[in-house]
Amino acid sequence: MLSRAHPSFWSLTAALPLIFSLLTCTCSAKFREDRVHGNMPRMPDIPVVSLGARASAPVMASDGTELPDYNTVYYFDQLIDHYRPSLGTFKQRYWYTWEYYQPGGPIVLSTPGEVNAGFYSTYLTNMTIMGMIAQETKGATVVLEHRFYGESNPYPDLSVESLRVHTIQQAIDDLAYFAENVVLPMPGGDKVPPYKAPWIYAGGSYAGALASWTMVSKPNLFFAAYSSSGVVQAKVDFWEYFEPIRENMPKNCSSDIQAALTRLDAIFTSGNATAIADIKKTFGLSELTNSIDFLGALRNNLWDWQQLQPNTGSQSIFYRFCDQIQVKAGVPAPPGGWGAAYAITAWGKFWRREYYPYLCGIDDPETCLGTANPSAEYWTATATNNRARSWFWTVCNELGYLQNAAPEGKPSLVSRLIQPSYDLRQCQLMFPQAFSKTPTPRAELINLLYKGWNVKLDRIIFVNGARDPWIDATMSARSHQPRTSSLQQVHLTQGFHCSDLTADNALDPTIADVHRKTLQTMKTWLKAYRPSPRPPRPYTPPRPPASHKAPPSTPPRKTKKTNAWMRGGQ
Ligand SMILES: *[C@@H]1O[C@H](CO)[C@@H](O)[C@H](O)[C@H]1NC(C)=O
Numbered sequence: 001m002l003s004r005a006h007p008s009f010w011s012l013t014a015a016l017p018l019i020f021s022l023l024t025c026t027c028s029a030k031f032r033e034d035r036v037h038g039n040m041p042r043m044p045d046i047p048v049v050s051l052g053a054r055a056s057a058p059v060m061a062s063d064g065t066e067l068p069d070y071n072t073v074y075y076f077d078q079l080i081d082h083y084r085p086s087l088g089t090f091k092q093r094y095w096y097t098w099e100y101y102q103p104g105g106p107i108v109l110s111t112p113g114e115v116n117a118g119f120y121s122t123y124l125t126n127m128t129i130m131g132m133i134a135q136e137t138k139g140a141t142v143v144l145e146h147r148f149y150g151e152s153n154p155y156p157d158l159s160v161e162s163l164r165v166h167t168i169q170q171a172i173d174d175l176a177y178f179a180e181n182v183v184l185p186m187p188g189g190d191k192v193p194p195y196k197a198p199w200i201y202a203g204g205s206y207a208g209a210l211a212s213w214t215m216v217s218k219p220n221l222f223f224a225a226y227s228s229s230g231v232v233q234a235k236v237d238f239w240e241y242f243e244p245i246r247e248n249m250p251k252n253c254s255s256d257i258q259a260a261l262t263r264l265d266a267i268f269t270s271g272n273a274t275a276i277a278d279i280k281k282t283f284g285l286s287e288l289t290n291s292i293d294f295l296g297a298l299r300n301n302l303w304d305w306q307q308l309q310p311n312t313g314s315q316s317i318f319y320r321f322c323d324q325i326q327v328k329a330g331v332p333a334p335p336g337g338w339g340a341a342y343a344i345t346a347w348g349k350f351w352r353r354e355y356y357p358y359l360c361g362i363d364d365p366e367t368c369l370g371t372a373n374p375s376a377e378y379w380t381a382t383a384t385n386n387r388a389r390s391w392f393w394t395v396c397n398e399l400g401y402l403q404n405a406a407p408e409g410k411p412s413l414v415s416r417l418i419q420p421s422y423d424l425r426q427c428q429l430m431f432p433q434a435f436s437k438t439p440t441p442r443a444e445l446i447n448l449l450y451k452g453w454n455v456k457l458d459r460i461i462f463v464n465g466a467r468d469p470w471i472d473a474t475m476s477a478r479s480h481q482p483r484t485s486s487l488q489q490v491h492l493t494q495g496f497h498c499s500d501l502t503a504d505n506a507l508d509p510t511i512a513d514v515h516r517k518t519l520q521t522m523k524t525w526l527k528a529y530r531p532s533p534r535p536p537r538p539y540t541p542p543r544p545p546a547s548h549k550a551p552p553s554t555p556p557r558k559t560k561k562t563n564a565w566m567r568g569g570q
């Protein structure tokens with residue numbers, strides 16, 4: 001493609017992403033979708049599915065009733081704090097359809113997790129595994145927005161004081177309180193709590209881990225569950241994130257990145273200011289104040305792997321990157337690559353010409369990639385609907401999952417200078433009121449509470465992808481042998497992160513196979529469901545892990561108690 005014979009084509013191709021990003025993006029840099037700046041760890045998220053041509057077709061129930069559009073928003077009065085119900089409730093958004101439902105069928109609940117759920121109403125439909133399960137078993141589907149994301153906020157801001165009730169346990173309690181109290185918007189929608197109808201939970205990534213964690217925490221809530229790329233095992237130094245990338249990317253590209261980083265680390269630890277300045281200039285990043293931010297920012301080219309799916313073409317930004325450092329004057333590199341010197345020059349040129357505008361838009365390097373200025377707006381802004389901030393709270397407190405250098409002696413695609421302390425310092429910058437020193441996320445406690453990958457559950461299907469960077473935090477981690485049985489299934493596809501959530505990825509036969517098995521298994525399991533004559537005992541949640549901070553004396557907002565809560569003990 002990049003032939004020497006057509007220099008004008010070459011430069012046009014190189015300029016296209018820039019033109020494209022200027023046309024489509026008025027404000028903002030690429031990373032704004034998921035991070036407040038381009039040097040934060042990636043969050044594990046799930047694919048967006050577009051309704052496409054189906055957007056114009058009416059939604060019909062099996063009895064011929066025309067139903068509301070998929071994107072109709074409903075509100076549930078959710079408890080602000082499950083440990084202090086007297087604080088009242090907030091409006092939690094959800095989406096719902098009973099398109100496939102027939103009385104006696106299951107309620108298939110999902111949450112897209114750490115994101116504004118407004119983009120995920122297609123997860124009601126059979127374009128996703130949730131809807132496929134519902135269609136096969138004559139169930140209804142619910143998409144519930146996770147607390148502190150989108151417009152489902154217990155308090156009107158994301159200040160440290162408000163985030164006190166942003167814990168994994170509160171999110172699990174939300175699922176339980178919702179299932180036990182919601183009146184679903186359909187005939188008979190008040191008669192389907194989990195003791196009268198089977199509830200199935202399905203989710204991917206963090207929300208996939210919630211499948212397992214919730215079953216551990218609330219054994220009688222969900223009759224069955226589906227966990228796609230569920231990151232069940234918390235880990236602070238999650239250097240393994242880059243291993244599936246290293247193993248599956250073109251060999252010459254990974255060799256050259258390793259060689260380049262060894263050279264860069266030698267330069268950046270040498271203290272030779274001239275040499276360091278030369279390197280930053282090669283990448284067009286002279287304005288970055290802290291040198292370590294430069295090395296941290298280079299992770300972006302690897303993080304791009306996470307966007308790959310079985311149907312992604314070779315034009316994806318990840319492969320463009322490898323092509324730029326591997327194809328020299330039209331000739332691809334041998335398996336060992338071209339070596340450090342050429343790789344650094346080509347990598348730098350790629351950043352200057354194409355990658356910086358793609359990633360950072362019109363932002364200056366310090367705003368896009370720097371962590372030097374503690375009063376930068378992205379640290380201090382506490383407005384809601386800021387998933388990066390909400391997610392980072394969970395990262396800093398409970399999960400970690402920091403994507404850093406491999407341990408000494410193992411090949412690394414990341415500078416050895418990028419250690420957990422580098423990312424954790426950002427916790428202090430974002431939440432100075434919470435962390436007077438670099439925090440240590442409570443990952444060990446989370447694994448103890450929710451059993452991590454040591455779970456033994458009934459009626460759960462775990463599905464993971466062999467090329468998913470998150471695989472080593474899932475039940476298919478290479479360092480761990482999970483318990484499996486017909487009631488706790490673990491499947492491995494050739495997919496990437498959460499590939500099996502969407503119907504279109506069934507173009508990969510290993511994913512199609514898992515879809516088939518899942519539908520069959522769910523149907524079989526549902527035959528064993530029996531309603532109970534009465535609701536479970538009034539719900540008394542366990543004590544949550546100690547919060548780092550005392551509860552605020554006056555909550556910022558308090559809404560009325562709801563019918564839902566009063567019905568709680570009916
Ligand atoms: C979704 O449902 C439609 C209508 O019943 C059907 O034509 C289509 O094949 C289904 N898609 C999947 C992936 O099951």
Ligand SMILES: *[C@@H]1O[C@H](CO)[C@@H](O)[C@H](O)[C@H]1NC(C)=O
Nearest residue numbers: 250251252322323326332335
């Ligand atoms: C070398 O890199 C090029 C460009 O990324 C790729 O197309 C090719 O498959 C790679 N070859 C090997 C042996 O890894």
Ligand SMILES: *[C@@H]1O[C@H](CO)[C@@H](O)[C@H](O)[C@H]1NC(C)=O
Nearest residue numbers: 270271272273274275276278
């Ligand atoms: C510092 O780096 C520059 C540029 O690479 C080089 O010319 C110079 O010799 C180095 N200085 C020392 C003391 O190594």
